[in-house]
Amino acid sequence: MSPADDDLLQRLQRIEDTLAIQRLRAWYHRRINDCEFDQVHLLFTDDAVADIGYPQPAAAVGREQIRGSMESIPHRLGQVKQFLHTHTIEEIVGDTAKGWTMTEARYGTRDGTAYNLAFRYDDTYQRVDGRWLFKSMRGKFYYSTRHLSEGWASRERHLLVNRPGVEVPHDIVGPNAPI
Numbered sequence: 147m148s149p150a151d152d153d154l155l156q157r158l159q160r161i162e163d164t165l166a167i168q169r170l171r172a173w174y175h176r177r178i179n180d181c182e183f184d185q186v187h188l189l190f191t192d193d194a195v196a197d198i199g200y201p202q203p204a205a206a207v208g209r210e211q212i213r214g215s216m217e218s219i220p221h222r223l224g225q226v227k228q229f230l231h232t233h234t235i236e237e238i239v240g241d242t243a244k245g246w247t248m249t250e251a252r253y254g255t256r257d258g259t260a261y262n263l264a265f266r267y268d269d270t271y272q273r274v275d276g277r278w279l280f281k282s283m284r285g286k287f288y289y290s291t292r293h294l295s296e297g298w299a300s301r302e303r304h305l306l307v308n309r310p311g312v313e314v315p316h317d318i319v320g321p322n323a324p325i
Contacts, residue, residue: 163273166277167278171267174189175228184213190209191279191280193208193281194282194283222256231247232247233247242272243271244268247267249267250263261290262289265288266285
């Protein structure tokens, strides 16, 4: 192989790594949005740190604490929907990488209060057994504001996917209300 071939292989590996890390970030948001909280911890290394930026709960250290933190979300919030806007991989060196993601979110409490949020995730990633995982995830909030009208989390919503096993109140109205 020539030096040009080596350079081409390195560039191809970087592209493949970038795509794999972007898929990791996309799967995180999909798991959150689809209420698959019991699966989120599998996207992290055994010794990862997840500090989402809330005062409570505190940073979760290790895959099992992350699991507990993620599985507690339905007990704290009625709905969580996060929307990835930008995901930038800044650096890939061997089996480690760094990146950041701009995220907008809609959270609804169990009583129907809605919140609009914007924040950034700062991540480090590690390849473990050929698979990219989160080594650390740290959230930095730009704002978190209460939605002052009934909003998307109200009891009058329609076309909102509820968590499996959650009973839909009978008084939900709207043209496409679930039966």
